[in-house]
Structure formats: C-alpha cells, structure tokens
Amino acid sequence: MFLTLASFWAKEFHALYRNLDSHISFDVLYKLIAAAEWDSQGGGHPARDALETAVKWLSGLHGDPDSAFAEIGIENFGEPDSLLSIVNNPAYAPSIYTGAVISANPNFDEILRSIVIGGKANGWIARFWSFLMGIVLWFIRRVKVFGLSVGSHEQAAGKLYSNAVMAQWGQTPSSSTGGWLQAEYKRDVTVLKPLGRTHIIPAYSHDFIVPSVYQLLPDSARFLGHYVNLHASHNSGKSQDCPAGRENIRALHQLMKALAARLSTGR
Numbered sequence: 001m002f003l004t005l006a007s008f009w010a011k012e013f014h015a016l017y018r019n020l021d022s023h024i025s026f027d028v029l030y031k032l033i034a035a036a037e038w039d040s041q042g043g044g045h046p047a048r049d050a051l052e053t054a055v056k057w058l059s060g061l062h063g064d065p066d067s068a069f070a071e072i073g074i075e076n077f078g079e080p081d082s083l084l085s086i087v088n089n090p091a092y093a094p095s096i097y098t099g100a101v102i103s104a105n106p107n108f109d110e111i112l113r114s115i116v117i118g119g120k121a122n123g124w125i126a127r128f129w130s131f132l133m134g135i136v137l138w139f140i141r142r143v144k145v146f147g148l149s150v151g152s153h154e155q156a157a158g159k160l161y162s163n164a165v166m167a168q169w170g171q172t173p174s175s176s177t178g179g180w181l182q183a184e185y186k187r188d189v190t191v192l193k194p195l196g197r198t199h200i201i202p203a204y205s206h207d208f209i210v211p212s213v214y215q216l217l218p219d220s221a222r223f224l225g226h227y228v229n230l231h232a233s234h235n236s237g238k239s240q241d242c243p244a245g246r247e248n249i250r251a252l253h254q255l256m257k258a259l260a261a262r263l264s265t266g267r
Contacts, residue, residue: 001165004157007146030058057209057234087217097259099195099224101251103232104205104212105244106166108158111208111233113137162204166211185211192216193225195254200228207234224258227251 004010010017037051076082087098113134141151167186189201205212217223229237229251232244239245 001157001161004160005153007148007153009156030055033058097222097224097262098217098220099226099255099258100215100217101227101229101248101255102191102201102212102215103207103229103234103237103244103248104201105229105231105233105236106158106162106204106206106208107233108154110231110244111235112154161208162206166204166206181211181214181216184213184216189213189216191226191228192219193223195225195227195251195258196229198228198230202230205230207232207237209234222262224255224262227254 003013003016008016033051034055037048037055039045040048040051076084079085087096141149141154143150145153185204185206187203189203190199191201201212201216212228216226229244229247232248236242236244237248240249
C-alpha cells in the first residue's frame with residue numbers, strides 16, 4: 001500500500017514485489033515498529049506518540065492477543081468466552097442489551113483531511129487556516145509523481161487496502177458466523193433496525209482497523225439497533241472536533257436513550 005502511494009505499483013514492479021513477498025512479511029515489519037516504539041519509551045523521543053499509535057493500529061492486523069482488537073477479531077467468533085461470541089450468543093440475550101455505531105468510511109481522502117485540517121475550527125483565524133489547508137491539499141493532490149498525480153496514487157492505495165489487505169485479513173479461519181461476515185464484507189449489507197438514514201453498509205467498508213460489517217450484531221428482544229456512519233473513519237470518528245465524530249456521538253445518544261427507555265420499562 002505504501003509503495004503504491006510512492007508510485008511503485010505492483011502491475012509495473014513485478015520483481016520488486018516478488019522479492020518483498022519472499023523476504024519480508026507483515027510480522028517482520030510489525031516487530032520492527034514495535035521495537036522502535038519500545039526504544040522510544042525511555043528517552044522521551046518526540047516520535048514516541050506516533051510510534052505508539054502505529055503499534056496500536058497495526059496490532060489489530062497483526063492479531064496480537066494482548067490488544068483490544070483481539071476481542072473483536074474475526075478469529076475469536078469461535079472462542080466461547082470472547083466478547084464477540086458472548087454478544088452473538090442467543091443464550092445471553094436476556095441479560096445483555098446490544099447495539100452498534102459503525103464507522104464505514106475507508107477513504108484516504110477523508111483520513112488525510114481529518115489529520116491535516118482537523119475538525120471544528122474556533123474563531124475566524126482558525127477557520128481561515130482550515131480553508132487555506134483545504135486549498136493546499138487540493139493542489140498537493142494534483143502534483144505529479146513519476147507522471148501520475150498524488151491523488152491517483154492515493155485512490156489506488158485506498159482500493160488496494162480495501163480489496164487486498166482487508167480482504168486478506170477477512171480470510172482468517174473462524175466459526176461459521178465469522179465466515180459469513182467475511183463473505184458479507186465483499187457486498188452491500190442491509191443492517192437490522194437502522195437508527196439513522198443509512199440502511200446499507202457498502203461493500204468493502206471499514207474504519208481502517210476492522211471491516212465495518214464485522215460489527216453487525218444479531219436481532220433479539222434486547223437489540224437496540226445499528227447506526228451506520230458513512231462519514232466516519234477510524235480517525236475522524238473518534239473526536240467530536242470532527243463532524244463525523246459529532247455524528248457518532250449523536251448516534252451514541254440515540255442508543256443510550258433507547259437503552260434508558262428499555263430499562264425504565266423493564267423490557
């Protein structure tokens with residue numbers, strides 16, 4: 001994916017990718033970054049925060065059993081005591097209320113804008129600065145690298161991530177339920193009891209860590225519903241400073257109100 005961003009596309013650099021496939025694995029890259037993060041802890045290195053974030057995100061793809069992502073990893077559907085297994089088990093329905101807010105925007109463009117421009121701008125100076133950064137990004141995407149625009153590299157890398165990286169992760173062996181969700185990732189999926197205007201999770205949607213369809217929960221007497229946020233990525237969906245993040249918070253309020261109503265009636 002990163003090589004694609006730099007214009008080294010697999011369809012043109014056959015020997016390069018053959019060597020990468022035969023000599024470099026994801027585990028090797030993950031361990032190198034994790035080692036750098038470990039080294040940065042002692043001396044207060046300025047790159048520490050960035051390395052910690054990289055390790056946290058990559059641990060989801062690495063399958064690290066000690067990460068929070070392991071609890072929602074597709075391979076854990078078959079584990080009887082995992083979070084996914086418990087909330088998807090009808091035997092637990094009488095005691096557990098479930099619902100989900102699903103961030104389903106896989107676009108690099110949205111992630112880049114949320115990182116570079118940020119979200120809510122307070123004051124006219126901040127708003128003017130955000131406007132200028134938007135113009136800068138517009139021009140940057142039109143700069144050509146080896147004959148192709150930065151924007152075209154960005155789009156190609158995004159498609160590669162969705163269609164190859166995430167699809168490959170979706171081939172992890174799991175239970176029958178997990179296998180069904182892996183197949184659903186590649187097509188549009190209708191959600192149960194939609195809480196917002198969106199009733200469909202588009203094919204290949206993800207928040208850059210977990211395929212969005214993996215967050216579907218089963219219908220039951222205590223199922224509150226699904227809210228699909230097509231604007232939110234893993235970055236913009238986490239903060240109320242971004243419009244997508246504020247939409248997620250409004251969706252959480254909807255779920256909490258639905259839960260409060262259920263609890264007040266004892267149903």
